[in-house]
Amino acid sequence: MSATEMKRRDFLKTGAALGGGLLLSLYVPEWVLADSVPEATPLTPSIPRFAPNAFVRIGTDNIVTVIVNKSEMGQGVYTSLPMLVAEELEADWSKVRYEPAPVDAAYNHPVFGIQMTGGSTSTASEWERFRQAGATARVMLIGAAAKNWKVDSASLRAENGYVINPASGARASFGSLAEVAATMTPPKDVPLKDPKDFKLIGKPTRRLDTPDKVNGAAQFGLDIAIPGMMTVLVARAPVFGGKVLSFNADKAKAVPGVKNVVQIPSGVAVIAKGFWPAKLGRDKLEISWDDGPNAALSSTGMREQYATLAKTPGLVARKVGDPTKALAGATKTITAEYEMPYLAHAAMEPLNCVVDLRSDRCEIWTGTQFQTGDRAAAAAAAGLKPEQVTIHTPLLGGGFGRRANPASDFVIEAVQVAKAAKAPVKVVWTREDDTRGGWYRPMWSDRFTGGIDEKGNPVAWTHTIVGQSIIAGTPFEGFLIKDGIDGTSVEGAADLLYGIPNLQVDLHTPKIGVPVLWWRSVGHSHNGFAVEAFFDELAHAGGRDPYELRRTLLADQPRMRAVLELAAQKGDWGKRLPAGRGRGIATHFSFSSYVAQVAEVSVDKQGAVRVHRMVCAVDCGRVVNPDTVKAQMEGGINFGLTAALKSEITLDRGRVQQRNFHDYQMLRINEAPEIEVYIVPSTEKPTGVGEPSVPPVAPAVANAIFAASGKRIRKLPILKVDLRG
């Protein structure tokens, strides 16, 4: 038994807790056992409190603090998870606050087993645990009131932050009961509410983090400052895998405010009193690089290699029936090739990491989606044990997967910088660093052959996918790669919902020296486009309406069929449009949610595309905060439009050719369409909302462009395709 376990057990026996709280045996966070609460915990220690578990704390000031183990990167998790606790606790919502969780096994993802935010799983995976945390606290507060009032707790109920005795009319606020509640024995397996009794869950609820985000008070990683901190910019190799051969820092060191220049494994770090001297200093560095093995990489060369690979079958991810035979017997077959580029995440807040490294401990502030992995990686880089490393998670100025890197690139580098600087440091990535820094959504080539019968029914479908694995070489290899197939490369393709009797999906996984990573909606981000755009081609080849054909082939997929019908109806499918305008439709199942979208697009004679309207229907199971679901659908649609219309990362002679928002463009407000979101009511378990609206966007738009102009989009971004009349 480890010392921590020992401590934990003793602790549970005595039931004593910091600040008069009580902990459940279920989840005991390590920091509660430590001598002090981590410094960043913004709580007033003088207020006694009731801390029945790792997720809830109730102060004598009546404030209910929900400790959220998921990083807030815009998806609304600092509101939706507190809602789950508040619902069962019967809290007064106006008294509910959020607080980011420290890194601790108590906060591990119930499915993935590490502390992380991703895969659109936050609500789905915490749906039971957070409600249970609230329910347990409620029962203990009621127990405290029963003890005070010397009545049976069964005669009491909790409501809006009070325990009430209906018989006597007595009322006690949660805060007034906190200290007694902390002495109560925690109950086990408290029954949860019947959903019909929900008061908060399912109601549009304003986000708790909005006020701080409109007056400058919100603190993102880049806003963190600690005493004695130096700001650091790193000159990284211009080619992935490149190394410093030699460098001259004389001119850099002459810049006022530059304190030191040091070599670290990823490049040369300029340590300065602020961003500006660090930048001026870095601009003046003279570095000679060994470009390494990727010096000749080019997107055009890779594209040729991918296209050649796509003409041969790869490892079979899924096979149904006999597609070869079915194609041979089809009335008509069509073949098409699709291309999608590397994409950078381009979160508005460029990457950054603050590190305070001491001989026996390391404190880190960074907007991460991947606390457990980053802590282990930081510990290894610092020569410390993971428990000597603290990670504070401020708000994330966007994540989209970039801040969940199994390689912990930006954290390890910052620790290496701190080691060399011998001072607390904030490593800041400029926009250019962020754009050129790799860890992209992979580049993809897809080749399809489809066969239809005399009635236009698809009888065969083959799909060859070519692209790098984002999972190979990570700790996730064991359960995400099976028989050489990275499940994320074929998701949204191998699990096609349409009833096509003969189907094959296969995969080539070339090894390329460009670092790749998940990017909002992961494999679905490319398969969604390729599959749904080719489906449209097949429908038209057989003279079938693309909506009706989808509907027919979703006969045994009632949830998808329902969202499809809703989107088509709300999106005016089939109604006439003026010349030059068209509608496109697409569906996609991802993160266990069903989404269908109708795009309304115009293409003018000069080939300019304008997306006027996007109608989205979603079934994501039971909805916690409908306004957040709406917001995520809206945001995901605009995110998807950026990828569909505008952005690509390309390489030439090993160098990334894009730098900033002028050549890696984002959708702007004047290009943002009207968006309508319709949520299908459901009593199923909650499923993902952060990502599922992204995949159908590009195909809906591409299919609408075909309807408007007769031109097929088989390559993204659309702005690079010549659509002139």
Add this chain to the structure above:
Amino acid sequence: MLKAKLATKGLPSNYPFCDFRFSIYDTPMINLKVNGKQLNVDVDPDTPLLWVLRETLALTGTKYGCGMALCGACTVHLNGEAIRSCVKRVADAAGKEITTIEGLALNLSHPLQKAWIEVDVPQCGYCQSGQIMSAAVLLSENPAPTDNDIDEAMTGNICRCGTYSRIRQAIHRAAEMKRSTT
């Protein structure tokens, strides 16, 4: 240290984190008027205003997004005009009225802040200071903007989370509130 005292009123608790004790530049102090307060700063006059606000004055509500006036995250007001502080030399802002998001209304009383909360515009929130500062100038010049007016005024502000339709909605709402109170 006097300068620090002048600046800390109403500023984040982590202020100051820069060392004021000695000058590292050969240039005179630069006098800035930020959110109604007069401050002297000891910085390289070529430093973009953004970094002086963020690092010297700890006004971190103004954000760095691109450094090239491409994204609008750093938008502040200079004599009532929306400017990108990432490309504005601090020396060129001397003597002018600078307003940052913190100076708009810390107590959330500005109609844009109320509307932003009502409509729940922000997602990650990183770009929103800049969005609001751009919108504030639009509303001061145009009490009843159309969607086109909004698109035109706000096109320099990128939101990667894609909150654009809510930004439009909130600007209309704020314009309404502003009109009903004047």
